[in-house]
Each structure stands twice: as structure tokens, then as C-alpha cells.
Amino acid sequence: MLKRFATLREPGIRGHEAAAGWLFLMPVIVILGLFLVLPITMAAWVSFSDWNGNGSPLGANAHFVGLDNYRHLLTEPGLDQNNFGTALRNNVYYVLLVVPIQTAVALFLAVLVNRRVKLVGFFRTAFYFPSVTSSVAITVLFLFLFSPTGAINKLLSYFGATGPSWLYDPRGLFHVILGQFGVDQSSGSLANGFFLGVSYWDWLSGPSIAMCVFIVMAVFTTSGTFMLLFLAALQSIDDSVNEAAALDGASEWRKFRHITVPMIRPTIFTILTLGLIGTWQIFDQIYVGTKGSPSNTTLTPAFLSFNASFNGNNWGVGAAIAFILFAIIVFFTILTRLATRNPDRVPRRRRFGPTQALGDPNASRVASASPGGAP
């Protein structure tokens, strides 16, 4: 079969190479199939089943229940729905704060270490260092730093401030701020409306003080990694582009805004996407640090999925949470792609390259990168 197919396309000495190709691909196909496709398919099956953790999920103990687990999570009021809503709320604030801050910090650091200054190698290493340290080690370090009697509160006390008890403080940041203005639950009508088992008022809580510690930690650890990506992108910008802009009298800020940022747009997309995926999947910090406490304010969908499965023996619900999380991540990735797509500001460039495909953002980017530098 293979042979005949090959001879049809290319009769000759390369006829047998298709078989060889498949042979060489086999290890990867087997590994991916065994460790990726198979487990994901199994998890998908579990999310549609009532498997109770006893024996194989493909055995007699699991029955198909359709969308019951999803319905249970999304529409039935109760503890599971409330936990899921709370976990989503926590994670939304975590993502909303971590992704923009870490991207901005990473870009800022990259611009700093992209200059030709003394000790730049040292700073590059220093900024990257938190990224190569294990997240568990950093979490433990942060637990000590942010303990109520730890270094951070000691530092604050030198300025006459009393720090909160950080990881033990369940108060939402926005609630605390609103409380300063005398707004609390009793004065609002938000307490009576519910979405996913969580009242509107609680949706607006903001990240808890405890979650803020994890937000700081995420920015601290991942900014270094993303700095490296930004640095690579910055160094691929030809000096002549900036020189030309400088000759035209552009200020540093304008050069950054109108040359650097547009030219590293693909990297920004990559970093936003990686950031989104990473932040929606936060697990090990929570597992090591707080296990969801205080008052469930550091509970995240990934940890809830683990907890529902392994400790609650509620495997179907746990798997369903994982797949909803997957859908959320895919949704936001597509959204980021749309938002960071190169806008087609073609008309002025058309005269440079009439051959470029107008609809293809990559083509225009390549075209704008090379001839743009030579005035």
C-alpha cells in the first residue's frame, strides 16, 4: 500500500522514504499518544462519568452520565458550585493583576539590561535567577517573608506601619478599600444577587490580602523568564531603525512607543499567552503555601480540581473543572491573539512592497522590519 502510494508520487530512489519517515516518527507518536492523548481522553471520559476512584475508570465502576458533572458545577447551587465560583473569582483577579504587571516589569527589565552598561551580565543573571529556582522553594521563602512576624512586617514597622497578617488575611483588597469609604456589604444591594454561588458583592472583593502575596510572588518569579524573551526580541531590532528615528528627532519615549513596541509585537503576544496559561494554571504555590485558605480566598480551579478528585473522591467533578479551565484558557488565548494582531496600516507601506500579501500580518511585519530602517 505504502509502496504503491510512494511510487505514484515519486517513482525513484526515494520511494521507500515514507516508511522510514513513519518509523522515525514512531517514538514521538507513541510517547505523545501514551503520555498526552491517552490521559487527556481518559480525563475527558471521567468528566462525563460517575467514576468513584475505585478501580479503572474504564472498568465496571464508571458509568456515562452525560453532562451531569458540568451541570452540577455550573447550575446546581451548593458547595461544589460555590467553591468553583470562588476559585474562578480568585483566579480572575490573580490573572488580571499578574499578567499585565509581569509583562510590564519584564519589558522594563529587558529594556534596562539591553543597554550597554557595566555589570549588565550580572543584572541579567540576577533578574533571571528567581525563574530558575523551584517554585516550591520560593513559596516556602515567601511564607517566611510574609509571616505576620516576618521580614516584610518588620520592615513595615520601621516606617511605623503595621502590616497585615498576609497569608492569614482573607479580606478582599477592593473590600478593604471600599471599607475605607464606609461601603460594606450591608449598605449595598449586591449581596442578594448570585453568580456561580458567589454573591455579586463577593465577586467584587478583589484579591484577598493572602492572594496578593501570591501575586507578588508570581511577578517576582516569572518576570525574569519573560525578560529573557523580550531581551532576545529587542536585540533582533536593527540599530539602524532606532538611529533613523533619532535622526528624525524622535524622543526616547516615542522611539519606544512607535518602534520598539510594534516591532516586538509577536513577542508580546507570546508572553501574554504564556502568562495567561501559566496564571490560570497556578497550583504548586497554593498546594505548598495555603491549600486554599484563608476562607477559600486562595483557592484556584487547578487546586480545586485536585482537591475534589484526590481528597473529595469526586473524580467526575474534578475532571470537569479541569476541562472548564481548559476552555477558559483557550478562550483567552484566542482573545489575546485577536488583540495583539498587527493592525493593517498598509496604505503608506504599499509603495515599498507591492508583492506582499495584504491580509497576512506576518508578511507586512517582515516587510516593515527590513526596508523601514533605510530612509
Next chain:
Amino acid sequence: MNAHRKPRIARSRAALVLAMVAALALTAGTALGSRQSGTATTTLTALIGSSGPAETFAVNNAAKAFTKQTGIEVNVVVASDLGQQLAQGFASGNPPDIFYLGNDQVATYAKAGSLAPLDSLKNVKAFYPSLRAAYTYKGRLYAAPKDFSTLALVINTASWQRAKLTAKDYPKTWAQLASVAKKLTRSGQVGLCTGAEFHRLGVFMIQSGGWLVSKNGQTATVNSKANVAAFNFVKSMIKAGSFKLTNQLGVGWGGEGFGKQMCAMTIEGNWISGAMTHDYPTVKYRVVELPTGPAGKGTLQYDGGWGMAAASKNKTEAMSLITYMTSPKVQMGNAKAFGVMPSVKANAKAWSKLYPQFAAFLAGAEYSRSIPTVPDIATVLGDFNQQLQGLPQSNNPKTILDRINSELQSILNK
């Protein structure tokens, strides 16, 4: 010549690789084979969640003694995350034969069919009836109690004396508890502290005459008047500043706050003795029974037990191992090694002699309560604990109780 040599080398290399693979497969095959058929001895696996080296050592010693007596090998595995490793075992269809099992998980696993009933255990009558009840689900016993603990009031003797209190002042009522806590509170040390969780604060519910479920176990009674009164009392002490929860102090558990002398009294179980000896040897303390509430005495009881997997291939041997592990002799050895209270009545006298200073813990066994055996109870109580962390900030403890009540009712209805 050259043209001939190359393929030969390649061929011999291929042969070598083949030979190596074959050798590997053979050794692997024999290694796997010998486990099943090699010798006549059976090997049992026991998964334990150890409190520390002392417990691991004691369990290993008991297992060795069992092997000497019966010829059955025992492989003791110390879990880093007992729940997770147990779940993995059940899912794989090849779980450990016997394992530690808390009574909050017993109903969940029994309902899933992962546990083998142990009603026919030889020494089943030796255990305290209340401990057996704590492991009974739908009329069948699913774990052999191996030890238990109760909560009592632990008092820092130095602070007690500094506040000019004497042995006569050990609190007998809630009012007295509030009053001594107030006297003990000074700068840097609060009178009483304990964990912000049901597993500690629940004692006030019992003392107040309340409980999680009704007598027949069918109705949730978390938001009963008695329970509301209990949490209002706790709340009043917190407001007075003489009682702080561990999350207000920023410590992991009551024993840590007590050991670090951040509080003068705490409500803890007998495991605190190990922590005090190892981590805070200079802090002298005394254990007394918890005060009596409006409805009488009350404390919570924590049970440790040995469960057996339904999928175990060596049930008879596993049963005899469980019987051995829960025998008075082994339990007394464990009590000496790491201070737990034996689950068999036969050891009560010997234990009181060994630990006269902890008599209050054993006395608690008379009126203590275990968590009801309902599937998913651990999840609901987990949420109760999470909600109670907000108790200091909460204006109305009843909202927490209402919430937990409806959650508990929904799992009772299942």
C-alpha cells in the same frame, strides 16, 4: 574491503543493541516474575501517614516482629500525602493492602467500594464501642481503630502562676474560662488560642448541647440554637481580646502559638506532647479537662484506624496483620514511643500509669464525639474550617452556620 567492513560493523552493532534489549527484557521479566511466583512468602504493603521518625520506627519494628512470628513480609511505606497516594492506589486497582484511615474519609471510600469490611476481625470486641462506631458505615466496620485522641485544655504553668492563679482556678464553666483567659491576657500573650477550625471550636458546640447532625443522623443541625450560642460565646471572648484564633496570631496550629508563648492556654489533643518535648522543651505545661458548657462536658475525638483495601489480594494475611497491629502489646509500644492513646480498653490502666499527666485526655473519652460517618463529610468540614477562618471578622456567626448546615444537609440527602 572497506565497502565490506562498514555494514559488518553496523550489523554487529545492531546485534549488540538487540542483545542488550533482550537482556534487559529478560532481567525485567525475571524481576517481575519472581515477585509473584518466586517464593511462597506473601508481601503485604502497609501505607502509613507518619507523625514523625518515632512513629515510623515503631510501626516498622512492629511489622518486623509480625514477620518473625508469621513469615509474612511487610513493606511499610510512609506516605507524604496519604489521601493522594491512597486515591492513586484505589484507582490503579493495586492499592496497599492496609493503610491508615481517618474516620472523616471512611464513609467516602466505603461508599465507593474501595474498602473491605472488617467485622470478622479476631479482636473486634476489644475496641472501645465509640471507636468502632466511628468506623462503622451502613452497619459494617471498615477500619480497625488503632488509637485515638481527644481535645483538652493545655495550660502554661508559668503564665498561670504569674497571673496568681492556683489549682483551684482551673476553669470548670464557660464563665470561668472567660475570666481566667482575661486574667492571663497581657502584652504579648493572649489568654487562650486555638485553631480557626471546626476540629477545635467544635468542642464548644458539644458543650453547648449542639452537634452537626440530629440524633438519628438524618438532619443537619449545624445552625441550631445551641450551636449559635456556642459560637456567640467564642465570638464574645474574641471580642474581649482574651481569645485569639491561630490565624490571628499567624501560627500554623494551637501548639505552635502555645509553644511560642503567644497564648497561655490552648485547646489541643495529646499530640501536643511530642511538639512540646521536641520544639519547646522549656515551656512547662499542664493538661486539664475542658470546661463544662451549658449542656455539660464535651470534647471532640480523633480516631486513627487501619483500613483494608477491597482489592487486596491477600485479605487473610492482611487481617492478621491488622489484628497484630491493634493488639494491646503493639499499641502499648506505640503509646510509649509516640504518646497515642490505645484503642483497646485493656490498655487504659497501663496508659494512665505511663502518662498520669495526660489523664485529662483519657477522661475525655467518656464524653467525646467523633465526626459522623457520612460520605463527603470531609469536604463539608473543610469548608466549615475555611469559613471559620473569617470568624474574627464576621459580624454574625450564624451566617457561617447556616451555610454549613445547608451543605451538610445536601450530602445527608444524597
